[in-house]
Amino acid sequence: MAKGDFLGEFEQMILLAVLxxxxxxxxxxxxxxxxxxxxxxxxxxxxxxxxxxxEFKGLVRSREQVANDRPRKLYRVTAEGNRALAxxxxxxxxxxxxxxxxxx
Amino acid sequence: MSAPPLLxxxxxxxxxxxxxxxxxxxxxxxxxxxxxxxxxxxWRQAVRSAGxxxxxxxxxxxxxxxxxxxxxxxxxxAILMEAWWSFILxxxxxxxxxxxxxDFAVLSLAVTMVLGFGAGVICTTRGLLWAIPAAWVFALxxxxxxxxxxxxxxxxxxxxxxxxSVTLGAWLRRYFDGGQLS
Numbered sequence: 220m221a222k223g224d225f226l227g228e229f230e231q232m233i234l235l236a237v238l239x240x241x242x243x244x245x246x247x248x249x250x251x252x253x254x255x256x257x258x259x260x261x262x263x264x265x266x267x268x269x270x271x272x273x274e275f276k277g278l279v280r281s282r283e284q285v286a287n288d289r290p291r292k293l294y295r296v297t298a299e300g301n302r303a304l305a306x307x308x309x310x311x312x313x314x315x316x317x318x319x320x321x322x323x
Numbered sequence: 324m325s326a327p328p329l330l331x332x333x334x335x336x337x338x339x340x341x342x343x344x345x346x347x348x349x350x351x352x353x354x355x356x357x358x359x360x361x362x363x364x365x366w367r368q369a370v371r372s373a374g375x376x377x378x379x380x381x382x383x384x385x386x387x388x389x390x391x392x393x394x395x396x397x398x399x400x401a402i403l404m405e406a407w408w409s410f411i412l413x414x415x416x417x418x419x420x421x422x423x424x425x426d427f428a429v430l431s432l433a434v435t436m437v438l439g440f441g442a443g444v445i446c447t448t449r450g451l452l453w454a455i456p457a458a459w460v461f462a463l464x465x466x467x468x469x470x471x472x473x474x475x476x477x478x479x480x481x482x483x484x485x486x487x488s489v490t491l492g493a494w495l496r497r498y499f500d501g502g503q504l505s
Contacts (some may be wrong), residue, residue, distance in 0.1 A: 247350035263351050264335070264372020267343060268379040275383075289349045 226307045233269045234304050237294050244294045278303055325360045331369035338373040340380035381445045389446040396438035397458035398465035404431045428477055436488040443492020451493050458485045
């Protein structure tokens with residue numbers, strides 16, 4: 220696998236949040252999902268910037284919708300995004316295999 | 324229900340690329356209401372989001388960011404070097420014979436090239452057609468503004484340095500975006 224095929228930590232979190240949220244994967248919901256699940260306070264700017272970068276790479280696509288009486292962008296993970304997630308997960312699992320870390 | 328802090332909202336407005344503004348501000352305002360209008364939270368979000376939003380616009384090569392980078396790259400060296408030279412002169416008791424030597428010119432060109440490279444990275448190759456003429460105009464305006472009567476050779480070297488560094492920056496950006504150096 221080439222170096223650029225693996226995702227960064229935050230990119231992974233964003234993609235996983237988008238997958239979890241399915242039809243409600245808007246910017247605010249993605250931010251809240253990451254904050255709720257990881258306890259990590261994330262800025263809305265960082266979320267949108269990462270989503271924009273992922274869209275540029277072809278790993279997500281966006282579509283404008285009107286929800287709650289205002290325009291919103293709904294994101295979906297593409298097939299390429301799923302492949303990148305799978306590759307990253309596989310690589311991480313291979314590195315974790317046989318490693319014992321206290322607390323894990 | 325109180326409104327979001329005006330200054331914090333303006334900060335996000337200014338930093339966010341225009342085509343994303345409605346989404347970002349909409350989400351921020353919606354969550355502000357959901358949380359019971361905490362001003363401190365809104366401020367934290369605004370300050371933490373500013374940098375990422377500016378980088379998003381710069382990465383996409385949105386023209387507003389390119390124009391700002393070009394202005395900074397071309398006008399700033401003239402203004403900065405003038406300010407620096409004035410500072411040096413203020414420290415010299417006897418100013419007779421204090422002329423700007425070749426080292427001043429080299430330093431000024433070096434600063435121009437570094438900033439020009441950064442502007443090229445932001446403008447991308449798509450923006451080169453307008454970025455280089457705009458940079459030349461800003462450079463000449465800045466030199467006029469600081470009354471810097473530069474020799475013709477220095478003016479020409481500055482314009483050439485701007486063109487070369489902006490082009491190099493844009494080309495390297497294209498190379499990295501294509502993934503050819505990964």
